[in-house]
Amino acid sequence: MEAIFSDPMVYLKGFGLTIGLLLVSAVGSLVLGTLLAAARVGPIWVLSKAATIYVSVFRNTPLLMIFIFVAIAMPRLGITFKSIEQVEIAGWNVSSFFFRACLALSLYTAAFVCEAIRSGINAVPLGQAEAARAIGMTFGQNMRLVVLPQALRAVVPPLASVIIALAKNTSVAAAFGMMEATATMRGITNRNGDQVLEIFFLVALGYVLIVEVISFSSYALERRWKAARR
Amino acid sequence: MSASVLFDAPGPKARMRHRILTGVAALLLLGVAALVVMRMADRGQLEYALWEPFVTTSYVQFILEGLVSTLQMAALSILFAVVFGAVFGIGKLSEITVVRWVSWLVVEFFRAVPVLLLMVFLFVAYALGDGPLSSFWCVVIALTLYNGSVLAEVLRAGINAVPTGQTEAAYAIGLRRSQVVWLIQLPQAVRTMLPALISQCVVALKDTSLGYYILAPGLTAVARPIYQEFGNHVPTAIVITALYIIVNLILTGFATWLEKRLSRARKATVVDDLSDSTNTAGPAV
Numbered sequence: 230m231e232a233i234f235s236d237p238m239v240y241l242k243g244f245g246l247t248i249g250l251l252l253v254s255a256v257g258s259l260v261l262g263t264l265l266a267a268a269r270v271g272p273i274w275v276l277s278k279a280a281t282i283y284v285s286v287f288r289n290t291p292l293l294m295i296f297i298f299v300a301i302a303m304p305r306l307g308i309t310f311k312s313i314e315q316v317e318i319a320g321w322n323v324s325s326f327f328f329r330a331c332l333a334l335s336l337y338t339a340a341f342v343c344e345a346i347r348s349g350i351n352a353v354p355l356g357q358a359e360a361a362r363a364i365g366m367t368f369g370q371n372m373r374l375v376v377l378p379q380a381l382r383a384v385v386p387p388l389a390s391v392i393i394a395l396a397k398n399t400s401v402a403a404a405f406g407m408m409e410a411t412a413t414m415r416g417i418t419n420r421n422g423d424q425v426l427e428i429f430f431l432v433a434l435g436y437v438l439i440v441e442v443i444s445f446s447s448y449a450l451e452r453r454w455k456a457a458r459r
Numbered sequence: 460m461s462a463s464v465l466f467d468a469p470g471p472k473a474r475m476r477h478r479i480l481t482g483v484a485a486l487l488l489l490g491v492a493a494l495v496v497m498r499m500a501d502r503g504q505l506e507y508a509l510w511e512p513f514v515t516t517s518y519v520q521f522i523l524e525g526l527v528s529t530l531q532m533a534a535l536s537i538l539f540a541v542v543f544g545a546v547f548g549i550g551k552l553s554e555i556t557v558v559r560w561v562s563w564l565v566v567e568f569f570r571a572v573p574v575l576l577l578m579v580f581l582f583v584a585y586a587l588g589d590g591p592l593s594s595f596w597c598v599v600i601a602l603t604l605y606n607g608s609v610l611a612e613v614l615r616a617g618i619n620a621v622p623t624g625q626t627e628a629a630y631a632i633g634l635r636r637s638q639v640v641w642l643i644q645l646p647q648a649v650r651t652m653l654p655a656l657i658s659q660c661v662v663a664l665k666d667t668s669l670g671y672y673i674l675a676p677g678l679t680a681v682a683r684p685i686y687q688e689f690g691n692h693v694p695t696a697i698v699i700t701a702l703y704i705i706v707n708l709i710l711t712g713f714a715t716w717l718e719k720r721l722s723r724a725r726k727a728t729v730v731d732d733l734s735d736s737t738n739t740a741g742p743a744v
Contacts, residue, residue: 270465271465272469272473272477273477273480273481273484274477274481275481275484275485275488276481276484279484279488285708286704289661289665289703289704289707289708289711290665290700290703290704291665291666291667291668291669291679291703292665292668293668293669293671293679294668294679294696294699294700294703297679297682297696298696298700301686301692301696302692302693302695302696305502305504305692305693306498306499306502306504306693307498307502350465358465372465376465393571397571397572397573397574398573399573400573400575400576401575401669403575403579403672404575404669404671404672410576411573411575411576411579414576414579414580415579415583418583418584419583422583425580425583425584426584429576429580429584432576433568433571433572433576436571436572436573436576437567437568437571437572440571441571
């Protein structure tokens with residue numbers, strides 16, 4: 230216990246980085262995943278095939294291999310993202326390591342986001358859209374008032390489990406030079422070999438907390454929307 | 460093209476527009492692919508010398524050994540995970556409050572903790588120095604705990620999906636609680652959870668690659684010595700990834716086939732579908 234409480238900043242910094250990775254890659258994967266889902270359910274044959282291939286390739290590749298591609302193979306092709314270090318946002322500098330980790334996480338998670346969104350759209354019965362057309366709604370009204378509200382509701386639970394998986398997957402960045410929570414645990418245990426179990430439980434507790442926050446928000450959202458339907 | 464909730468059946472104008480957009484998109488995608496290939500050629504990553512190890516017998520053997528240990532780790536962990544999942548899945552439905560709470564706590568904990576964190580913990584605590592575990596077993600145990608917890612949830616959902624009439628009928632003819640679980644609920648639950656079990660195999664197989672961080676053997680681990688010897692980072696990454704994808708696609712294909720077959724067999728007795736997020740192997744309608 231003393232190992233962490235004597236220097237809590239290291240522990241908190243590790244989780245700060247974990248949460249940073251989670252937030253940036255969540256936004257990245259949601260954007261990319263939505264684009265993929267749009268391409269996949271859309272009428273353009275080539276785009277829908279391409280999105281299908283993307284999903285089945287990235288879903289069946291271990292996240293670690295994607296990290297190897299982004300962090301080890303791409304620099305060999307001259308793609309290092311070093312230029313990102315010049316960019317300054319509100320006094321913060323983004324390291325190319327951080328950017329690459331977020332890129333790998335986003336590319337991987339986008340495939341699962343695409344599947345979650347597609348399943349949400351498919352959950353809307355065809356009769357709903359047909360009925361909307363039959364009573365003379367325009368395409369825009371049909372989407373806005375009938376299809377998308379129902380799809381959005383159906384998307385929340387699977388999307389929440391995708392984001393939970395993402396929160397846990399940020400730990401893979403530890404193998405590629407990010408001092409986030411898992412790498413921090415390894416660092417602290419190296420210096421305090423006698424307190425491994427306590428340190429493990431404290432770090433695990435941090436992850437459990439993050440996961441519970443996500444699943445509780447999803448549950449709250451689900452309940453609110455359920456009530457709104459009545 | 461099947462009917463969709465998102466748009467009407469296209470008329471002649473829309474069909475024309477779709478055709479044009481298809482052409483544009485195809486050109487764009489081809490352009491991107493060409494850029495990637497040109498970039499690789501530019502940096503000399505397409506030269507035969509860099510790809511040679513993958514047609515050289517000794518290196519192919521080295522890679523296949525990695526594949527075998529990856530498959531071993533995945534198979535062992537799934538095997539143990541089924542046992543773990545059965546124990547805690549049934550434990551979660553136990554009539555004894557303490558057993559129920561302990562099972563709930565164990566399952567929730569291991570589902571929320573990253574597998575890599577478990578591996579690092581096992582590695583640091585039991586493998587470093589003169590620990591009793593090899594890193595191979597650290598990977599297997601960590602994957603067992605995680606996948607076992609997921610399977611416990613799947614099994615619990617499967618048991619709950621068995622119609623209550625089945626259980627009531629079993630009690631009515633005088634079976635004991637344990638007999639009801641073993642003879643009535645489990646056999647039916649296992650059938651509904653089989654496809655989910657196979658998609659969990661894909662998850663386990665992918666997660667064995669995390670052993671890279673704790674120096675375990677496996678397909679990802681064999682990549683490093685190869686690209687360090689030949690400097691062929693890009694070809695190695697492509698070949699190893701392709702191997703993972705092939706194995707996983709075979710498993711996914713098997714899951715889809717099994718699901719179709721089971722749903723055909725199940726038509727007589729309609730059981731509610733397991734609408735669990737873990738069950739993603741099947742084709743969404």
